[in-house]
Amino acid sequence: MLVIRPYEEQDWPQVWPILHETFAAGDTYAYAPESDEAEVHRLWVELPLATYVACAPDGAVLGTYYLKPNQPGLGAHVCNCGYVVAPAARGRGIAAQMCEHSQVEARALGFRAIQFNLVVATNEVAVRLWQRLGFRIVGTLPGAFNHRRLGYVDAHVMYKELVS
Amino acid sequence: MLVIRPYEEQDWPQVWPILHETFAAGDTYAYAPESDEAEVHRLWVELPLATYVACAPDGAVLGTYYLKPNQPGLGAHVCNCGYVVAPAARGRGIAAQMCEHSQVEARALGFRAIQFNLVVATNEVAVRLWQRLGFRIVGTLPGAFNHRRLGYVDAHVMYKELVS
Numbered sequence: 001m002l003v004i005r006p007y008e009e010q011d012w013p014q015v016w017p018i019l020h021e022t023f024a025a026g027d028t029y030a031y032a033p034e035s036d037e038a039e040v041h042r043l044w045v046e047l048p049l050a051t052y053v054a055c056a057p058d059g060a061v062l063g064t065y066y067l068k069p070n071q072p073g074l075g076a077h078v079c080n081c082g083y084v085v086a087p088a089a090r091g092r093g094i095a096a097q098m099c100e101h102s103q104v105e106a107r108a109l110g111f112r113a114i115q116f117n118l119v120v121a122t123n124e125v126a127v128r129l130w131q132r133l134g135f136r137i138v139g140t141l142p143g144a145f146n147h148r149r150l151g152y153v154d155a156h157v158m159y160k161e162l163v164s
Numbered sequence: 165m166l167v168i169r170p171y172e173e174q175d176w177p178q179v180w181p182i183l184h185e186t187f188a189a190g191d192t193y194a195y196a197p198e199s200d201e202a203e204v205h206r207l208w209v210e211l212p213l214a215t216y217v218a219c220a221p222d223g224a225v226l227g228t229y230y231l232k233p234n235q236p237g238l239g240a241h242v243c244n245c246g247y248v249v250a251p252a253a254r255g256r257g258i259a260a261q262m263c264e265h266s267q268v269e270a271r272a273l274g275f276r277a278i279q280f281n282l283v284v285a286t287n288e289v290a291v292r293l294w295q296r297l298g299f300r301i302v303g304t305l306p307g308a309f310n311h312r313r314l315g316y317v318d319a320h321v322m323y324k325e326l327v328s
Contacts, residue, residue, distance in 0.1 A: 026238055029238070030235040030236050030237050030238045030239035030240070031236050031237050031238075032236055032237030032238070033237065033238070035237070043236075071194040071281070071282060071308075072194050072195050072196055072207075073194050073195050073196030073197065073199070073310075074190055074193075074194045074195075074196070074197070074309055074310040074311070074312070075194035075282055075308060075309060075310070075319075076194070076310075077310055077316075078305070078308050112307060112316070113305075113306070113307065113308065115305065115308070117235070117281075118235060118239055137303075138302075138303030138304065138305060138321065139301075139302030139303020139304075139321055140302065140303075141242070141277075141279065141302060141321075141323055142277070142323070142325060143276060143277065143325070144235075144239060144242050144277065144279070144323075145238055145239055146237075146238040146239070146240075146241055147238070148238070152241075152276070155239075157302065157303055157305075157321055159305055159306070159308075161306055161307070
């Protein structure tokens with residue numbers, strides 16, 4: 001049983017290590033692997049419109065996601081989300097539940113679509129998961145991601161419309 | 165004869181009206197049409213890595229463009245540019261010259277590709293121009309641009325690799 005709720009500042013000591021480990025791996029997110037705590041707090045908590053945490057019944061944070069407009073002004077009806085699951089909690093469907101939750105939240109906030117700007121093509125588990133949840137590969141950017149182990153790899157732009 | 169050179173702060177009184185008129189039209193850029201001068205200065209001059217102006221021999225600014233990394237860290241080898249031509253100077257090839265210039269600058273700065281994130285599909289002149297200059301439509305985002313006159317219209321992601 002997973003509880004997904006808005007992030008509160010007291011969650012940060014649990015959220016930061018999850019984000020740090022994920023970004024440091026350099027295989028899924030573009031954020032510089034060496035990003036420090038203040039920078040990660042800014043981009044995950046301060047800049048987005050909303051941030052959420054996914055918690056176990058005992059309160060342990062197992063995942064987190066943010067939601068924000070993907071563009072200013074005339075593009076602000078499309079949102080962008082980023083999801084991270086604690087390494088020890090992967091394979092339990094937590095990313096899928098956060099993504100479903102984000103679609104409900106995005107609709108409630110008036111967004112008309114969700115766009116992922118840089119889904120690393122070698123992250124096949126994620127690509128398949130987003131496809132299963134209704135996202136489509138709009139196009140593929142050649143060499144757009146500098147994978148920490150593999151070097152330059154392709155990245156997909158993925159998109160799902162929330163209104164018909 | 166067009167001179168394209170780095171922006172200097174003394175150019176702002178000529179640059180601002182061009183940007184203001186372009187953004188206010190709400191048919192090509194996502195920036196909110198009502199963006200004020202300080203906000204536009206921030207996004208066109210302060211946030212980008214570099215800004216340029218295209219000038220007539222008498223010094224009149226006829227166009228301007230910015231260049232910046234499109235993503236942080238592991239995506240920062242792909243740059244993003246935005247080009248604006250003064251309404252009275254359109255149809256003279258100024259956008260094409262600025263785009264060629266930006267490709268030279270981007271290569272010199274070490275970028276490996278240029279990405280346009282939101283090329284409004286109804287802006288057919290621009291789409292064709294970028295294609296002529298070697299950019300490819302990577303994919304099309306349904307309804308991603310809220311055109312001030314036409315409502316929700318599609319937008320293209322366009323991309324050109326600068327290295328082989």
